[in-house]
Amino acid sequence: MEGTYLLFGGITLSYVMIQLEYMLRIIAAGLLGFLIGSERKNRNKSAGIRTHAIVAIGSSLMMVVSKYGFSDIPASDGARIAAQVVSGVGFLGAGVIFVRNNLVNGLTTAAGIWATAGVGLALGAGQYIVGILSAVLIIVMQTLTHRISYFAQVASCGCLRMTIAQKNGAVKNMEEFLEKEKVEIASVKINKNKKDEIKLEFEVIYPPGFDKGALLSKLAEENTVMAVSE
Incomplete structure (x- = not known):
């Protein structure tokens, strides 16, 4: 068969x-x-x-x-x-x-x-x-x-490193600046190497579709910010 x-x-x-x-x-x-x-x-x-x-x-x-x-x-x-x-x-x-x-x-x-x-x-x-x-x-x-x-467009995480002039409330002002830009701060590291400057490292969460380049430009224009990088 x-x-x-x-x-x-x-x-x-x-x-x-x-x-x-x-x-x-x-x-x-x-x-x-x-x-x-x-x-x-x-x-x-x-x-x-x-x-x-x-x-x-x-x-x-x-x-x-x-x-x-x-x-x-x-x-x-x-x-x-x-x-x-x-x-x-x-x-x-x-x-x-x-x-x-x-x-x-x-x-x-x-x-x-x-x-x-x-x-x-x-x-x-x-x-x-x-x-x-x-x-x-x-x-x-x-x-x-x-x-x-x-x-x-989804939320993304990143790291912001900056050097700012040491003044009263400088770190607090920078945190408020980021919060105003709708950037959530997950953690922050503060390092004082010199008397006149403070090094900050922010672990941040960007909202969906956030323009990181525009944020860096705004930070660079701040009088207290001496250097900034991602």
Whole structure:
């Protein structure tokens, strides 16, 4: 009968075709992960092409093994391995999230890794249309939100270093100046090297879309500011 031709070791042609179908799913998942990772790489993110591609390939592989690897066991649960991928990838995503000056960075990349795992699971389950369209949606969403200024503008952290003339209330006046410019001060270091000057180092949080160049120009025009840099 068709599909029952023996090749070697008792392996039939139909078995080989099924295995090639599974491999096609894994390859397709890897390509989609590659595309999602390319967008992240272009944004200079820590998790780029290789990370997303491997996550997609691994997730697809886990789904194939979970769904079809235990078909010889009647009471097997095809979802038990795939379910662990969802939580397991969360630990990988946590590695790209860090907090600095009360700002959380890497959340979008972590969410992208988690979503890429979902794409891999969909391809591994044979849900080609769902997996491909989900990958396209992820790429389009990440691309558009960076190109549209309203979505692209986010708060950012930085460091302001300046030397000011030592006068009564000079540090307080400088803090008030930054607060007036809507710049949040996370921490400040004060160093008095000479009698007539004070060196300040501010860890600051800039509001979304803030013009840092304009701030430096304003600071340079202040009479008490002798030098300023970022």
